[in-house]
Amino acid sequence: MKIIFLVSSMGSGGAERVAATLANAWTERGDDVTLIATFSSRxxxxxxxxxxxRFIHLADIVSRQGRGPLQYLARIKRLRSLIRHSDADVVVSFLTNVNAMAIIASFGLKVPVVVCEHNTPSADGRSMLWKLVCRFLYPKASLLTVLTEGIAASFKKMVPAAKHIAVVPNPLPDELFSNSYPPADRGSRKRIVSVGRLNRQKQFDVLINAFATLAPRIEDVDLWIWGEGDQRAALEAQVLRLGMTDRIFLPGNTPTPWSEMARARAFAVSSRFEGLPMALMESMALGVPCVSFDCPSGPRELTQDGRDGLLVAPGDADALSDAMSRLLLDDALCEEIGRRAAISIRERYGLHAVLPKWDQIFSHVEKI
Incomplete structure (x- = not known):
């Protein structure tokens, strides 16, 4: 099968992780995959x-085609040419801005287009303009995939004319389960770890405040937040203001996130909203006990309504602090939550469970 796969970039985000996992899995089983980064340069x-x-940076191809709207139109024109001459069986697109470009560029070419949304429009703060764009363009796609039933319900309201909406979770790569990662040394300081972009969505300022509340009571633990983003300066200033520079660390991106997760006593999620958070899923797969805000959507689905992890009310820093304290102080609780989470995540989100869902989608769009 010939697949054109569109993403905005191939940086360090969760959507990019999923794109790499799927592209690699499809090629390894014999599919012909062209991955196109539509907005980032080489x-x-x-x-x-x-x-x-085959990996293409669309921005490099049209870098001399003016700026702003002119360059956007040039990228659509070039993408349309790539699709027309590819003899592709399907176009798969990730995330809203790329989805819009994919639908416009493929219009009239008779190539099925599957667009994928990773967040819920009722919570992610998208503008009215983008809601209207989705409402107008998404019915022209062959199929829309979302990560959870809750996200599907939101899109059914926002895009009532959408032809088909399917729930397909993100997969985890086989190497996450096949490799071994050494846990933290028993004699070392405990770590609470979080991973994500340093932006408003992830709400790391709340996590920092929650940790600062428990830190005086539990002295042998530190907080490590891995990632980069536009809130770095503000978060660093907050840590300095709290006098926590020797307990809270923001070391940037890491090429070995699974190793850092495996060393953690607990993994924490403080997001305003999510889709199906990859970092949380990965940490649970590694058997690391987790605590998360019960935000829309993802943490409740991943933890099976709180059975495989601790859920607390969204935005409640005191509840988050108390839940982290429980995991730090109760060895038996940590071991049991981590064990259940690892088994459950492997069964539900391994490639063996998710790839057949994509095969069903490809079979469906071929018949449309």
Whole structure:
């Protein structure tokens, strides 16, 4: 099968991790995959791609075609040409801005287009303009995929004319389960770890405040927040203001996130909203006990209504602090939550469970 796969970039985000996982899995089983980064210029791919994946940076091809709207139109024109001459069986697109470009560029070419949304429009703060764009364009796609039933319900309201909406969760790569990662030394300081972009969505300022509340009571634990983003300066100032520079660390991106997660006593999620958070899923797969705000959507689905992790009310820093304290102080609770989470995540989100869902989608769109 010939697949054109569109993403905005191949940086360090969760959507990019999923794109790499799917592209590699499809090529390894014999599919022909062309991965196109539509908005970022050429640079290193944060996640490893198989040599069998053809990787194109659309921005480099049209870099001299003016700026602003002119360059956007040039990218659509070039993408349309790539699709027309590819003899592709399907176009798969990730995230809203790329989805819009994919639908416009493929209009009239008779190539099925599957667009994928990773967040819920009722919570992610998208503008009215983008809601209207989705409402108008998404019915022209062959199929829309979302990560959870809750996200599906939101899109059914926002895009009532959408032809088909399917729930397909993100997969985890086989190497996450096949590799071994050494846990933290028993004699070392405990770590609470979080991973994500340093932006408003992730609400790391609340996590920092929650940790600062428990820190005087539990002295042998530190907080490590891995990632980069536009709130770095504000978060660093907050840590300094709290006098926590020797307990709270923001070391940036890491090429070995699974190793850092495996060393953690607990993994924490403080987001305003999510889709199906990859970092939380990965940490649970590694058997790391987690605590998360019960935000829309993802943490409740991943933890099976709080059975495989601790859920607390969204935005409640005191409840988050108390839940982290429970995990730090109760060895038996940590061991049991981590064990259940690892088994459940492997069964529900391994490639063996998710790839057949994509095969069903490809079979469906071929018949439309």
């Amino acid at each position: 640079g290193p791919c944060f996640y490893s791609l198989s040599d069998k994946v």
